[in-house]
Amino acid sequence: MRFVAPLLAAALLAPTMAYAWPWSQDMMNQPSIKPQEGLMAPFPKRSVPIQGKSTTVANRDEAKDLTSPIPVSEESLKKGKTLFRIYCAACHGMTGKADSPITPKIGAISLVDDYVQKNLTEGWIYGTITFGSAIMPAYGKPTAREDGRGSNDLSVEERWHVVNYVRNQLVKDAQAEPATAASAK
Numbered sequence: 001m002r003f004v005a006p007l008l009a010a011a012l013l014a015p016t017m018a019y020a021w022p023w024s025q026d027m028m029n030q031p032s033i034k035p036q037e038g039l040m041a042p043f044p045k046r047s048v049p050i051q052g053k054s055t056t057v058a059n060r061d062e063a064k065d066l067t068s069p070i071p072v073s074e075e076s077l078k079k080g081k082t083l084f085r086i087y088c089a090a091c092h093g094m095t096g097k098a099d100s101p102i103t104p105k106i107g108a109i110s111l112v113d114d115y116v117q118k119n120l121t122e123g124w125i126y127g128t129i130t131f132g133s134a135i136m137p138a139y140g141k142p143t144a145r146e147d148g149r150g151s152n153d154l155s156v157e158e159r160w161h162v163v164n165y166v167r168n169q170l171v172k173d174a175q176a177e178p179a180t181a182a183s184a185k
């Protein structure tokens with residue numbers, strides 16, 4: 001009996017003492033900088049600055065004031081044009097003049113008029129592509145519309161390439177295009 005009490009005490013204390021021994025904290029003490037400890041290390045070489053501007057938005061209204069984070073370069077316009085012809089031309093016409101055969105049936109609008117070229121913001125156009133519009137389906141968020149007419153076919157970058165193209169080259173392409181039977185009438 002005499003041995004039981006100290007043994008019991010040792011057994012009960014063992015976990016507490018083991019936790020307090022030096023090896024319990026070894027993993028924590030490493031050269032890495034922990035929160036609120038010293039200066040932040042410089043960013044690694046080849047990091048990409050994003051200017052701290054988020055393009056994550058919840059709906060079209062929130063997207064309204066965004067501006068294109070992708071510079072309007074020849075490369076961006078080329079990508080935008082290809083995507084426009086795949087995703088937008090069916091309803092809005094090859095050069096956005098609302099002259100595709102199904103334009104009148106679905107009620108798609110001209111994208112080369114002042115309304116889209118001047119009145120709408122870049123962010124609103126981005127939001128329209130992302131979340132869809134009254135009739136237009138969504139291309140950035142499959143669940144954006146109540147009726148589920150949407151896909152996530154276009155990535156954030158791809159959507160901005162399309163916006164860059166719509167606002168910077170679509171009108172020129174429309175003017176260069178010979179009049180089609182539909183647009184000539």
Ligand code: HEC
Pocket residue numbers: 084087088089090091092106107108109111116120125128129133134135136137139162166
């Ligand atoms: C299935 C047909 C369809 C496709 C494909 C389509 N749109 Fe539309 N779009 C419409 C219709 C219809 C409207 C006008 C009614 C509405 O706002 O939904 C419209 C309206 C718009 C508007 C005006 C929104 C506003 O606030 O008035 C913009 C900008 C636009 N489309 C851009 C695009 C771009 C860019 C693409 C390609 C990524 C595209 N659309 C693909 C049918 C389409």
